[in-house]
Amino acid sequence: MVRCRTASVKRVCLSAKLQKAYDKIRDEFTISTEKLKDLTDRFEFEMEKGLLMNRGTIPMIPTWVTDYVTGDEKGDFLAIDLGGTNLRVVSVHLKGSSDFDFEHVKYVLPDSVRKCSCEELWDFIGDSLAEFMQNRYKVTVVQKIIPLGFTFSFPATQGRVNEGVLQRWTKGFDIAGVEGHDVVPLLQNAIDKRALPVKVTALINDTTGTLVASLYSDLETKMGLIFGTGVNGAYYEKASSIQKLLGSLPKEIARDGSIPMAINTEYGAFDNDHTCLPRTKYDIQLDEESPRPNQQSYEKMVAGYYMGEVLRLILLDLHQQGLIFRGQDVSKLSSPFIMDTSYPARAEEDDFCDLCQIYNMMKNTVGIQTTLVERELIQELSRLIGRRAARLSACAIAAICKRINCTTGHCACDGSVFHKYPFFKERAQEALDEILSWNTSRLPPIELVAAEDGSGVGAAIVACLAQNKKLKKHLYQSIL
Numbered sequence: 462m463v464r465c466r467t468a469s470v471k472r473v474c475l476s477a478k479l480q481k482a483y484d485k486i487r488d489e490f491t492i493s494t495e496k497l498k499d500l501t502d503r504f505e506f507e508m509e510k511g512l513l514m515n516r517g518t519i520p521m522i523p524t525w526v527t528d529y530v531t532g533d534e535k536g537d538f539l540a541i542d543l544g545g546t547n548l549r550v551v552s553v554h555l556k557g558s559s560d561f562d563f564e565h566v567k568y569v570l571p572d573s574v575r576k577c578s579c580e581e582l583w584d585f586i587g588d589s590l591a592e593f594m595q596n597r598y599k600v601t602v603v604q605k606i607i608p609l610g611f612t613f614s615f616p617a618t619q620g621r622v623n624e625g626v627l628q629r630w631t632k633g634f635d636i637a638g639v640e641g642h643d644v645v646p647l648l649q650n651a652i653d654k655r656a657l658p659v660k661v662t663a664l665i666n667d668t669t670g671t672l673v674a675s676l677y678s679d680l681e682t683k684m685g686l687i688f689g690t691g692v693n694g695a696y697y698e699k700a701s702s703i704q705k706l707l708g709s710l711p712k713e714i715a716r717d718g719s720i721p722m723a724i725n726t727e728y729g730a731f732d733n734d735h736t737c738l739p740r741t742k743y744d745i746q747l748d749e750e751s752p753r754p755n756q757q758s759y760e761k762m763v764a765g766y767y768m769g770e771v772l773r774l775i776l777l778d779l780h781q782q783g784l785i786f787r788g789q790d791v792s793k794l795s796s797p798f799i800m801d802t803s804y805p806a807r808a809e810e811d812d813f814c815d816l817c818q819i820y821n822m823m824k825n826t827v828g829i830q831t832t833l834v835e836r837e838l839i840q841e842l843s844r845l846i847g848r849r850a851a852r853l854s855a856c857a858i859a860a861i862c863k864r865i866n867c868t869t870g871h872c873a874c875d876g877s878v879f880h881k882y883p884f885f886k887e888r889a890q891e892a893l894d895e896i897l898s899w900n901t902s903r904l905p906p907i908e909l910v911a912a913e914d915g916s917g918v919g920a921a922i923v924a925c926l927a928q929n930k931k932l933k934k935h936l937y938q939s940i941l
């Protein structure tokens with residue numbers, strides 16, 4: 462096997478009909494700088510609307526985290542991080558001086574958990590925590606109550622830091638009896654049922670966790686961003702600018718323009734009213750076939766849960782038009798979500814002359830024997846999907862930069878798509894430079910930087926802030 466490719470040299474040699482179909486897809490998936498700038502303006506407008514009242518498409522959820530992290534916080538804390546794909550249980554030792562140690566165990570969420578009963582979900586979480594504590598603390602009887610921060614990465618409304626009322630499930634979850642309920646007592650109940658010495662003192666989402674944990678070790682951090690199963694961003698807003706909170710904020714905070722509050726934007730919901738994103742027929746099909754059509758429109762075009770599915774829908778469509786996989790059994794390819802985002806990622810990475818990795822991937826998982834031309838097409842389509850996702854991702858980042866007048870600093874990025882998808886970071890950075898019209902020949906003033914496993918550590922840091930009573934007493938009285 463010979464490696465002979467570099468990422469951008471390839472030109473696909475297709476039949477005239479297939480070429481025509483491919484050209485149409487390429488044009489629809491290519492987003493110009495002008496379009497990115499328009500989308501960014503629209504993003505900014507929707508963010509403003511979300512802070513004024515709850516009518517924009519971007520929820521802009523106040524987190525009640527009203528302190529910047531200093532890096533001096535100390536102590537031992539636990540965290541549970543419920544993402545879209547994994548459950549992580551984390552123990553964190555904050556040492557101060559921007560330094561911390563942590564241990565974590567990852568429990569893969571079985572597919573059945575996404576659509577199980579409410580009780581089964583909390584039992585799964587409670588059992589995982591119990592197992593972690595059993596292994597970590599072994600025979601030692603834990604005398605004192607350990608504060609736990611819960612990273613809950615779904616849109617939730619918070620009236621205080623230890624509350625989170627689930628607005629709606631996202632990322633393919635569909636569990637009855639949780640939407641509209643506060644998930645903190647549901648978790649505490651699962652903990653108490655197992656007699657664990659743990660008190661849930663804070664709830665944040667993974668994005669706020671990434672923001673807070675990155676800030677603990679890098680004071681240049683301006684926002685926390687997630688590119689995983691879903692997408693999201695968090696940043697610090699002036700509390701006095703959150704107009705929709707003015708009735709419920711204590712007067713001294715409402716008046717004091719210097720007090721910050723972290724905002725969990727939930728920007729994956731951008732353009733739920735379908736007015737500006739350039740959706741293709743595949744995006745529309747994916748949306749219509751999803752458990753919640755017309756929700757998370759932006760996320761459905763850029764996030765890890767969906768990129769592989771977009772590739773699958775295109776391939777199936779081209780097959781149905783008689784253009785590829787002729788005479789092949791496509792029954793496996795017809796199963797929704799059979800290809801996760803590691804498929805386009807691996808397809809882009811295949812640098813063998815005969816694209817044998819794509820050959821094996823298609824043969825072993827969907828039972829399709831591909832020709833070289835088909836494999837070249839799969840690679841090109843993956844590039845289109847990957848590049849579009851990265852470029853669209855930059856609009857949200859640019860809008861936050863513009864909103865907070867940020868011209869230098871770091872955007873802390875977490876999630877498998879950022880860490881593993883080939884060229885994702887470079888493509889997103891390039892698009893950000895285009896939108897903000899920076900001279901790209903020198904180091905960009907706003908840099909996308911990798912944040913690892915911040916979401917669990919961040920929850921522990923917020924649990925620490927709450928525990929230390931550093932947060933405003935009147936805002937957190939129910940946990941103090």
Ligand SMILES: Nc1ncnc2c1ncn2[C@@H]1O[C@H](COP(=O)(O)OP(=O)(O)O)[C@@H](O)[C@H]1O
Nearest residue numbers: 544545546689690765766801802803806876877
């Ligand atoms: N090699 C890869 N490249 C890009 N995305 C990947 C890769 N492997 C898995 N993914 C995607 O990453 C998503 C999971 O993101 P991750 O950040 O690991 O978890 P979560 O968002 O659930 O916390 C899945 O939707 C999956 O499709």
